[in-house]
Amino acid sequence: MLPDWGQVGFLLLIAIMFPIGGIGSSWLLGRIRMRPDYPDRIKEDTYECGVETEGPTWVQFNFRYYYFALLFVIFDVEAVFLYPYAVSGERLVVVGLIEMLTFVGILFIGLLYAWRKNALEWT
Amino acid sequence: MDDLNLLGPQLALLIGAGLIIIVDLLLPIVSRQAYQGRLPLLSGLALLAAAGSLGWSLALVLTDERGEAFDGMISVDDFTLFFNFLFAAVAGAIVLGSVDYLARHRFQGEYLALILIAAAGMSLMAAGTDLIMIFIALELQAIALFALVGISKNESGSEATLKFLLLSAISTAITLYGMAYLFGLSGETSLDGIASYVANTDENRSALVLAAVFLTAGLGFKMAVVPFQMWVPDVYEGAPTPITAFLSVASKAAGFAVVMRIFLAALGEGLITTDWAYLFAAIAAVSMTLGNVLALVQGNIKRMLGYSSIAQAGTILIGLAAVAAEDPQLLLGTSSVVFFLGAYAFTNIGAFIAIIAISHKIGSDQIADYAGVAKRSPLLAFALAACLFSLTGFPPTAGFIAKIYVFNAAVQADLVWLAIIGVLNSVISAYYYLRVVLNMFARDPETDEAFTPSPYLGAALAAAVVGLFAIGIYPTPLIEASESAARVFS
Numbered sequence: 001m002l003p004d005w006g007q008v009g010f011l012l013l014i015a016i017m018f019p020i021g022g023i024g025s026s027w028l029l030g031r032i033r034m035r036p037d038y039p040d041r042i043k044e045d046t047y048e049c050g051v052e053t054e055g056p057t058w059v060q061f062n063f064r065y066y067y068f069a070l071l072f073v074i075f076d077v078e079a080v081f082l083y084p085y086a087v088s089g090e091r092l093v094v095v096g097l098i099e100m101l102t103f104v105g106i107l108f109i110g111l112l113y114a115w116r117k118n119a120l121e122w123t
Numbered sequence: 124m125d126d127l128n129l130l131g132p133q134l135a136l137l138i139g140a141g142l143i144i145i146v147d148l149l150l151p152i153v154s155r156q157a158y159q160g161r162l163p164l165l166s167g168l169a170l171l172a173a174a175g176s177l178g179w180s181l182a183l184v185l186t187d188e189r190g191e192a193f194d195g196m197i198s199v200d201d202f203t204l205f206f207n208f209l210f211a212a213v214a215g216a217i218v219l220g221s222v223d224y225l226a227r228h229r230f231q232g233e234y235l236a237l238i239l240i241a242a243a244g245m246s247l248m249a250a251g252t253d254l255i256m257i258f259i260a261l262e263l264q265a266i267a268l269f270a271l272v273g274i275s276k277n278e279s280g281s282e283a284t285l286k287f288l289l290l291s292a293i294s295t296a297i298t299l300y301g302m303a304y305l306f307g308l309s310g311e312t313s314l315d316g317i318a319s320y321v322a323n324t325d326e327n328r329s330a331l332v333l334a335a336v337f338l339t340a341g342l343g344f345k346m347a348v349v350p351f352q353m354w355v356p357d358v359y360e361g362a363p364t365p366i367t368a369f370l371s372v373a374s375k376a377a378g379f380a381v382v383m384r385i386f387l388a389a390l391g392e393g394l395i396t397t398d399w400a401y402l403f404a405a406i407a408a409v410s411m412t413l414g415n416v417l418a419l420v421q422g423n424i425k426r427m428l429g430y431s432s433i434a435q436a437g438t439i440l441i442g443l444a445a446v447a448a449e450d451p452q453l454l455l456g457t458s459s460v461v462f463f464l465g466a467y468a469f470t471n472i473g474a475f476i477a478i479i480a481i482s483h484k485i486g487s488d489q490i491a492d493y494a495g496v497a498k499r500s501p502l503l504a505f506a507l508a509a510c511l512f513s514l515t516g517f518p519p520t521a522g523f524i525a526k527i528y529v530f531n532a533a534v535q536a537d538l539v540w541l542a543i544i545g546v547l548n549s550v551i552s553a554y555y556y557l558r559v560v561l562n563m564f565a566r567d568p569e570t571d572e573a574f575t576p577s578p579y580l581g582a583a584l585a586a587a588v589v590g591l592f593a594i595g596i597y598p599t600p601l602i603e604a605s606e607s608a609a610r611v612f613s
Binding site: 113 | 141144145148149151
């Protein structure tokens with residue numbers, strides 16, 4: 001038991017040392033002036049997946065995004081279940097179809113609820 | 124289709140919940156006016172679902188349908204059926220008890236649907252014979268209850284919800300850790316598989332004990348026993364009173380059902396039983412004492428009943444502690460727990476519904492304000508007094524038989540000390556229960572204005588009071604039902 005966990009602990013140690021080593025050595029080399037240091041505007045730009053940012057990056061996101069996040073999760077899960085069903089749909093025949101329709105029906109009640117409670121409207 | 128037939132009682136509740144949501148959503152399209160007056164329709168649907176669930180359970184009993192369903196995920200046996208009846212009946216009573224509260228409330232459809240969903244989750248908890256099924260059922264009822272506790276959206280309700288949510292999440296994590304240990308040791312998630320592992324091995328006993336401790340801690344939260352009771356008074360006070368009743372009766376009974384299922388079916392063999400029996404005995408003694416002593420000093424009747432429910436849970440745990448040490452053929456411990464849960468459901472539902480009716484009229488939850496209620500509404504005062512007598516354990520009420528049953532099990536299992544602590548605690552509890560009764564009957568009210576409960580509350584209260592006297596005077600049917608439920612684990 002312990003040797004197994006020892007290996008995990010060793011990996012953890014490496015995982016911690018890796019970023020500390022990178023950032024620390026860069027800082028240290030900067031301090032003893034072995035690292036070139038020419039900052040400019042493009043270098044200090046906010047990095048967002050390579051896309052240029054529009055306006056200030058410290059904006060607040062609208063609180064109501066969480067409705068959409070919740071709805072997205074529900075239908076994401078639906079899709080996850082629909083794929084394996086679609087693959088083996090031929091063998092599951094009628095029972096499988098009814099089960100899947102029941103599942104989609106339950107999720108549909110959820111969508112109905114979101115719609116009637118105005119969760120889909122932005123203003 | 125056999126699987127669906129066995130799952131019928133739970134499906135009836137869930138279909139009812141779905142219908143209520145759809146009707147509540149689509150009614151305003153049909154007619155604005157009908158939407159304003161939707162409460163009788165929605166509560167009627169909820170009662171119909173509860174009745175349908177009861178009827179289906181009855182049909183399963185009458186046609187003698189038993190067995191496993193969904194590849195051993197759930198098992199429909201006498202134990203499951205007992206709790207199906209209990210939870211459907213409690214859900215029906217809570218719906219009746221909520222009508223007055225809902226009349227001045229916005230989220231009527233959501234409230235009623237969530238009660239039915241929670242009840243379905245609870246009865247799946249009793250039915251589950253696989254750790255995964257049990258966990259899903261546990262979450263189903265817990266998430267429904269979070270929303271119900273905070274549904275009034277006021278300050279104390281939100282505080283109660285947050286406490287309930289955070290502590291419940293921690294307890295769920297601990298339960299899951301215990302389950303993970305069981306799975307890690309045995310390689311099985313089905314309770315049968317774990318049972319055969321436990322029975323056939325002498326190794327890893329300390330890890331099994333650890334799993335039992337984790338499960339006790341996590342599920343102790345649901346049963347609300349010391350030291351996992353911290354949430355009880357605040358949540359009971361902050362939640363709407365019908366939901367408090369639901370938590371104190373149904374949620375607790377579901378916790379006990381799962382504990383019995385896991386500990387008796389999976390960990391019921393071998394040396395491990397003596398370990399957890401002593402654990403339960405210690406928790407029972409501490410819960411009874413602490414719950415009763417703290418209930419003594421409460422001024423708010425909902426908080427008082429909260430602490431009293433901790434003490435009652437301790438008393439029920441005596442029966443579980445008595446399980447291991449006794450002769451397995453007798454099953455006195457298990458059947459006493461099942462019986463106590465049935466009797467306690469009638470008693471506590473009755474007490475809470477009486478409190479809803481009285482507090483609604485006098486506008487206060489303080490025990491001091493209950494002065495002279497007997498002069499203003501003799502029937503309500505009598506009903507509340509009967510429930511409080513039953514909670515104390517006076518004959519001829521259900522509480523008396525239940526306590527005798529549990530203490531008898533403890534004595535038979537050589538746990539005389541625990542029975543003595545239980546009896547002493549009953550004496551302490553008499554003080555604070557009877558203080559309310561004394562307040563209602565012996566003191567004068569500030570006004571003489573008479574009042575009566577609404578017909579819904581009256582019907583639920585009458586059913587509960589008749590039930591608790593019926594069980595107290597003629598307990599044989601309930602005893603037989605509990606014994607056949609207990610025989611599942613022999």
